Amino acid sequence: MENAQIADMFDQIADLLDLTGANAFRIRSYHNAARTVRGLSQRLEDLVAAGEDLTDLPGIGQSTAAKIREILDTGTCKRLEELRSQVPEGLPDLMRVPGLGPRKAMQLHDALGVATLDDLRTAAEEHRISTVEHFGARSEEKILEGIRTATSTAGRMLYHDAAGHVEALSRRLDGAGAVERWVVAGSFRRGMETVGDLDILVLARDRDAAIEQILAFDNIAAVDSRGREKATVRLEGGLQVDFRFFEEESFGAAMMYFTGSKAHNIALRRMAQQRGWKLNEYGLFDGRRMLAGRSEEALYGRLNLPWIPPEIREDRGEIDAAAAGRLPSLIELKDVRGDFQSHTTASDGTAGIEEMAQAAQARGHSYLAITDHSRRVTMAHGLDEDRCRRHADRIRRVNDTLEGLWLMAGIEVDILKDGSLDLDEGVLADLDWVVASAHYDRNLPEKAMTDRLVRAISSGVVHCLGHPLGRIIGRREPLAFDFDAVMEACRDHDVWLEVNGQPDRLDLPEAFCRRARDGGVQFTFGSDAHRPEDLSFIALAVNVARRGWLQKKDVINTLTAGQLRKRLNRSRIAGAP
Numbered sequence: 281m282e283n284a285q286i287a288d289m290f291d292q293i294a295d296l297l298d299l300t301g302a303n304a305f306r307i308r309s310y311h312n313a314a315r316t317v318r319g320l321s322q323r324l325e326d327l328v329a330a331g332e333d334l335t336d337l338p339g340i341g342q343s344t345a346a347k348i349r350e351i352l353d354t355g356t357c358k359r360l361e362e363l364r365s366q367v368p369e370g371l372p373d374l375m376r377v378p379g380l381g382p383r384k385a386m387q388l389h390d391a392l393g394v395a396t397l398d399d400l401r402t403a404a405e406e407h408r409i410s411t412v413e414h415f416g417a418r419s420e421e422k423i424l425e426g427i428r429t430a431t432s433t434a435g436r437m438l439y440h441d442a443a444g445h446v447e448a449l450s451r452r453l454d455g456a457g458a459v460e461r462w463v464v465a466g467s468f469r470r471g472m473e474t475v476g477d478l479d480i481l482v483l484a485r486d487r488d489a490a491i492e493q494i495l496a497f498d499n500i501a502a503v504d505s506r507g508r509e510k511a512t513v514r515l516e517g518g519l520q521v522d523f524r525f526f527e528e529e530s531f532g533a534a535m536m537y538f539t540g541s542k543a544h545n546i547a548l549r550r551m552a553q554q555r556g557w558k559l560n561e562y563g564l565f566d567g568r569r570m571l572a573g574r575s576e577e578a579l580y581g582r583l584n585l586p587w588i589p590p591e592i593r594e595d596r597g598e599i600d601a602a603a604a605g606r607l608p609s610l611i612e613l614k615d616v617r618g619d620f621q622s623h624t625t626a627s628d629g630t631a632g633i634e635e636m637a638q639a640a641q642a643r644g645h646s647y648l649a650i651t652d653h654s655r656r657v658t659m660a661h662g663l664d665e666d667r668c669r670r671h672a673d674r675i676r677r678v679n680d681t682l683e684g685l686w687l688m689a690g691i692e693v694d695i696l697k698d699g700s701l702d703l704d705e706g707v708l709a710d711l712d713w714v715v716a717s718a719h720y721d722r723n724l725p726e727k728a729m730t731d732r733l734v735r736a737i738s739s740g741v742v743h744c745l746g747h748p749l750g751r752i753i754g755r756r757e758p759l760a761f762d763f764d765a766v767m768e769a770c771r772d773h774d775v776w777l778e779v780n781g782q783p784d785r786l787d788l789p790e791a792f793c794r795r796a797r798d799g800g801v802q803f804t805f806g807s808d809a810h811r812p813e814d815l816s817f818i819a820l821a822v823n824v825a826r827r828g829w830l831q832k833k834d835v836i837n838t839l840t841a842g843q844l845r846k847r848l849n850r851s852r853i854a855g856a857p
């Protein structure tokens with residue numbers, strides 16, 4: 281049983297509780313437990329076997345700990361089965377539609393008998409939804425749009441969740457004696473925000489033995505097909521994995537082909553054809569003579585190209601750039617010296633200031649901004665002016681005790697409906713770091729939303745715009761605003777755009793990163809950690825940035841603490857209220 285499956289069960293319990301009208305805190309406690317479980321670096325199964333006390337984990341209490349043991353023992357838990365029997369089948373699916381909470385889903389089910397996404401789509405198209413109380417023509421449009429969002433990610437998995445499966449597989453592949461070499465290709469290697477399936481290439485002299493060992497992995501739920509070249513399996517939790525076997529002389533060609541993207545492959549194949557050659561997953565050939573195949577470097581080299589990083593293999597200009605010697609030198613995780621968004625128990629984080637600071641030091645960061653929520657976010661017990669000042673004092677006192685880490689006293693201040701900020705500007709101006717984010721009033725008309733963001737950006741006290749699009753992958757549409765106008769305001773006011781590393785946010789998305797970079801804007805990375813372990817989400821921001829062609833110079837987190845101080849003083853003087 282993998283952690284991801286247990287986490288999914290907790291999320292399901294939370295969703296079902298929500299449907300049955302349970303109280304908000306119990307629902308949140310299951311979502312929190314799911315989040316903890318998903319982020320663990322060790323398997324729960326191993327922790328339990330080692331006799332660890334699960335209630336030591338953040339967000340895990342007596343009752344969730346008992347459920348974890350029950351799930352490990354029996355594969356499910358009674359509470360979940362009980363809840364499932366209480367709600368009509370299909371309702372949890374309906375709730376995946378952004379904007380359809382449990383109550384609305386239930387209401388539509390009761391009034392119209394809709395039980396699946398297809399039913400719902402038909403009902404909206406036939407304008408039956410507007411006949412239900414509290415729903416109108418506008419809700420029908422919203423629902424259709426929401427179904428598109430929900431199904432665009434249907435059958436796909438967040439990169440971060442897929443990474444959990446890759447890690448679980450890697451332990452097993454490394455332990456399989458007959459497997460000499462393996463590599464994950466496909467969309468996962470390209471660092472895409474969601475992954476359809478995993479494509480794993482395997483080198484093994486004794487293929488039969490390797491296949492036997494792989495198919496015996498205990499996290500495989502079903503074997504869909506097996507042959508000498510390829511085996512397709514489904515993991516516990518539903519992710520499909522294709523294992524493909526190649527010889528050493530073709531391994532580089534296989535990596536190139538199965539890393540894709542398809543569009544990149546097609547463009548490369550065309551280049552080969554222009555020279556009278558053939559390029560496929562086995563190599564680059566002139567007639568029957570093999571020109572290259574062992575390594576990607578050799579293959580690209582034969583086509584007169586430098587090696588191209590997987591994250592930009594999308595046929596979006598990378599081949600021309602490579603041919604012209606103008607490939608960007610993409611930012612790397614090791615270039616990142618700090619983190620500009622994190623939360624503590626002062627708002628909705630699970631750890632205190634000291635603990636977050638220690639975790640940042642352990643990661644080797646030179647700075648960490650503590651950015652708890654402001655008062656508007658009542659659910660998270662956001663800070664008012666008074667608490668904000670005292671919290672900043674506490675952060676600075678902790679900072680005085682630290683070596684080598686600048687703990688920045690910051691805030692994630694809400695951008696209110698009219699673009700004003702949730703806290704007094706005098707208080708904000710005293711802080712080391714201000715992220716401004718819009719969390720509420722998401723349905724403003726485009727012009728009003730643009731004005732709102734531009735006003736916040738122009739305030740003179742904001743350093744960066746947090747999770748700028750406000751989308752949540754598969755669940756929440758991006759805010760509607762004029763991106764060019766926001767970009768321009770950022771450039772004029774020396775305000776940066778955040779690339780938020782939360783697994784389901786990844787916001788600013790890659791295409792916008794590239795556009796904003798071309799527009800002369802710089803970026804900050806924020807893990808948006810709510811727990812010490814989540815500081816690792818900074819790596820997901822790096823993924824997005826690489827796919828968006830960003831380089832070291834585009835990202836403020838690559839500055840040393842000293843350079844950062846200078847940079848902040850300069851922009852502060854320019855924008856001082």
Ligand code: DGT
Pocket residue numbers: 465466467468474475476477478479537538539540541542545546
């Ligand atoms: P996914 O799984 O939907 O997240 O995306 P990918 O990119 O992993 O796609 P997948 O698993 O269907 O195939 C893996 C790679 O194999 C893909 O990136 C490129 C290569 N590939 C697949 N089908 C074709 C094809 O018809 N032509 C060419 N040239 N390459 C292909």
Ligand code: CA
Pocket residue numbers: 466467468476477478479
């Ligand atoms: Ca794939």
Ligand code: CA
Pocket residue numbers: 466477478479522
């Ligand atoms: Ca595949």
Ligand code: ZN
Pocket residue numbers: 692717719746747
């Ligand atoms: Zn936020």
